[in-house]
Structures are given as structure tokens and as C-alpha cells.
Amino acid sequence: MSKRTVIVSGGLLEEAFVLEILKSEETEFIVAADRGLIFLYEHQILPDYIVGDFDSTPEEIVSYYRNETRVPIRKFNPVKDASDTEIALLLCLELGRKHVVILGATGNRADHLWANVQVLNLALDAGVDARILDSYNQIRLLDRGITLRREEAFGPYFSVFPLAGMVADFNILGAKYPLYHHLLTPHDSLCVSNEFAEDEVEISFPLGEVILMETRDTPKTADGMRSLFI
Known part of the structure; x- marks a missing residue:
């Protein structure tokens, strides 16, 4: 890369x-x-x-x-x-x-x-x-599913929001608050501040765009996050 x-x-x-x-x-x-x-x-x-x-x-x-x-x-x-x-x-x-x-x-x-x-x-x-x-937030957009790994995570929390309207058949697996075949809408805060329950969290959806915010309360040094960018 x-x-x-x-x-x-x-x-x-x-x-x-x-x-x-x-x-x-x-x-x-x-x-x-x-x-x-x-x-x-x-x-x-x-x-x-x-x-x-x-x-x-x-x-x-x-x-x-x-x-x-x-x-x-x-x-x-x-x-x-x-x-x-x-x-x-x-x-x-x-x-x-x-x-x-x-x-x-x-x-x-x-x-x-x-x-x-x-x-x-x-x-x-x-x-x-x-x-x-x-130092507290990493924000990116997704138009396809992603796997988050605890050992590589920016922080312990992650939140997901739809960017351009509703996202159907939205799934979060391996998290403290899982979702299955959910209709993600811009009108609620359901997907705020989720956490890892397993070593990997899988986010999937067939169509649409979402905002993924990975956050933490205590910042790490930039050097400790080097693997996030390479």
C-alpha cells in the first residue's frame, strides 16, 4: 500500500x-x-x-x-x-x-x-x-462492507450514520449491539457508540453510503496508530 x-x-x-x-x-x-x-x-x-x-x-x-x-x-x-x-x-x-x-x-x-x-x-x-x-476521532465514508479488527482499531467505540438517505439490509456482527437486516435511517441515533464484543466486527450492506466514526476518550500517540494508515 x-x-x-x-x-x-x-x-x-x-x-x-x-x-x-x-x-x-x-x-x-x-x-x-x-x-x-x-x-x-x-x-x-x-x-x-x-x-x-x-x-x-x-x-x-x-x-x-x-x-x-x-x-x-x-x-x-x-x-x-x-x-x-x-x-x-x-x-x-x-x-x-x-x-x-x-x-x-x-x-x-x-x-x-x-x-x-x-x-x-x-x-x-x-x-x-x-x-x-x-487524536480522538477518525472519520471516513464507506460504500461497501468492512471488517474492523480490535487489535487495529482506532478506538473502542464506533458509530455509523447514513450519508445519502436510508440504507437497507444493514448488518453489524461481532459488536456489543448487533444488527441484522436493519433499515438504517437518518432519523435516529441507534448506531451511536457501539463497541467490540468479539475480536472482529463486520459491517455489511448491499447499497448506499455510510459515515463510519471510530472514536475514543483517551488519545494514543500518532506513532501508536501507524498501522492505520499504511
Whole structure:
């Protein structure tokens, strides 16, 4: 499996967690999305690409990368039809990146988080593994079944939500709260905060798209999660 590409966006960036991911040997390509560039500048990390409208990034930082480095920069009009994170993900797809982790996609703004979750659908349609990540949460979209293994799990909890309407014949096996041939709807919280009952949990459904959130109350180091991304 190819190494990961990391998008550094402008939301919550937990310093130690983010630095460990960026400096890991499993990270081979870094894209700064607007305000995420500030974090990279402050930690003297050179990205491979910079995108955004830069309405929330000091001009002197953008000028530094423009004048003192050879990093390609794509600047967009602030009045645009896509978020900076979406633009960064589209760039990754354009460049043929196959495994993308988005940092700084969570934080105080629930609207920004939800927009970033929806943006993952671009990667899903392109057959690219893209995930939103912070030290407590890993979020990805699925259009087919998956097997979760306890020893490789991001955390002890997982939740599933339909993305684009109801999902029929939805099954969860090996979990504390199993489901059999269930009609998964957007109108209840039935599939929130499930847990492993066996060493493997199998999630299956014939059609549709779902959001899979793997969560925990106590974060691990990024190094301890290395196997999740390779």
C-alpha cells in the first residue's frame, strides 16, 4: 500500500499529534490548505503544495513561501464555490494520491466539520481512502462492507450514520449491539457508540453510503496508530 498524503487544514491542530504524523516516515506528501499553512510555517515544515484563498493567513507567511521556496501555490478568490479543504482534496485526487489523511478538519465550528465530512464523498467516488483525523476521532465514508479488527482499531467505540438517505439490509456482527437486516435511517441515533464484543466486527450492506466514526476518550500517540494508515 502506498504511503499517505496529509492535508493540513485550518481547524483543530493538536501540536504533538500533528507533528508526529507529519514527521513520520509513512507521510510522503503534505498539502497546506490556507490557515493550515500557519502551523507548518511555525514549525518550519515545508509542504509539497499550498492551496487556498489565504483570507485567514498572514500575507507575510504566504510571501515567504512564494519568494523563498519553490513550493507550488494555487491561490483562489475568497468568493468561491468550494472550501479550502475541498480544494486541497481535489488537488490530491488530481495528483493521483491514493491514501489521504486530513488534519485540522475538526474543531469548534460544527458547520466546517460537517462540510469536511461531506467533502470525503469526492474521494469515495474516486476510489481513494480519505479520512478526517484528530487524536480522538477518525472519520471516513464507506460504500461497501468492512471488517474492523480490535487489535487495529482506532478506538473502542464506533458509530455509523447514513450519508445519502436510508440504507437497507444493514448488518453489524461481532459488536456489543448487533444488527441484522436493519433499515438504517437518518432519523435516529441507534448506531451511536457501539463497541467490540468479539475480536472482529463486520459491517455489511448491499447499497448506499455510510459515515463510519471510530472514536475514543483517551488519545494514543500518532506513532501508536501507524498501522492505520499504511
